[in-house]
Each structure stands twice: as C-alpha cells, then as structure tokens.
Amino acid sequence: MVGNRDEAEDVLQSAFIRAFRALASCRDPARFSAWLYRIVANECRTFVVRRARRERRIIRDEAAFEAGAVDPAVDARETLEDVEYALAQLDVDQREAFLMKHVEDLSYEEMADITGVGISALKMRVKRACARLRELLEEVHDV
DSSP, X not given: OOSOHHHHHHHHHHHHHHHHHTGGGOOOGGGHHHHHHXXXXXXXXXXXXXXXXXXXXXXXXXXXXXXHXXXXXXXXXXXXXXXXXXXXXXXXXXXXXXXXXXXXXXXXXXXXXXXXXOHHHXXXXXXXXXXHHHHHHHHHHHO
C-alpha cells in the first residue's frame, strides 16, 4: 500500500505499536484480525498522505533525473516498476481496495468487515482502480 518495502516495514512497526497500546479497546477478540488490519490500513493511509505532502516540497530536475537514469537489465524489473508507479498514482481508497482484492485475495465481505465500507462501494473502487491502472500502464507502454 505504501509502495516501498522499507517504508512498509516502518509503517507496520508503527501499526503494531499502536495496536499494542490500544489492545484494551479491541471490543471483539473474535474479530482481532479485522481490528488489526484496520489499524495497519489507517497507518498506511496516514503515511501516504504525509509522504505526498513531503514530496510536494521537493523540486525535481527532470533533466538530471533522465541523465542519471539507468535501464534495468531485466524486463520483469521494468514491469514491476511500471506497476508500482501506476499503483502509486491511484487514489488511496482505490489502491487499498485493489490490493486487498487482488494481492491479499480477500473476499468483498472480508474487505467490508475490515474497512467498514459497503460491498458495492468496494466493488466500484476495485473496478475504477483496474480501469485506471489499465490506462496508466497503456500510457507507459505506448511511449
């Protein structure tokens, strides 16, 4: 959800600390995993918003970026980078729904339990995410 393994590990650690501190507030121990997943998802959202604010302050020199760019030797790595870039362009809610459905392989019912969002809204988020990813990846490969 955050697009970088190291940052994801930091977010996960922060989420576990938050969960540990709030353990007494878990009202239904039978639904512990949904409670914990919601904490992790909220930490991810918070991190992504903060990172976006931070990155807006950075001035990017496209010429320097292009000059320093090195082509990866493996097509699989390029494809992975394209997918990661496209995922990063999605709205946070769409990215979360897409990843829960297609990476975590959760059912819509499980997703609804975790997020508190209705099933029809989740289906629409996944559908829109797929459409947007298709557009973004087609743009990358047409260039």
